Amino acid sequence: MDTDPILREVHQMKDLFARSMGYDLSRMCERLREDAEKHPERMVYPPSQTAAPVKRRTVTRKTAK
Known part of the structure; x- marks a missing residue:
């Protein structure tokens, strides 16, 4: 199956970026934050x-006498 050329390019750029950062997730996240x-x-x-909104039920509790 032939993939979409845009997706192919996105995956290629992602792979190049990861390789340039040594596949270190911390370095990649830091770089993205800086950018x-x-x-x-x-x-x-x-x-x-x-x-x-969540509908909450009212709970009635019996108290001990």
Whole structure:
């Protein structure tokens, strides 16, 4: 099956980045944080999502007399 050329390029860039960082996850995360601080205009932030309200049951407890 032929993969999407855009996905192929994304995977290739990811692999090049990981290789350049020695596959060290800590180094990769630090580098991404630094890039995010240097170029905030390039970051994409998903819209905030609020959880649906949870209906809570009222519990009635019998107290000992």
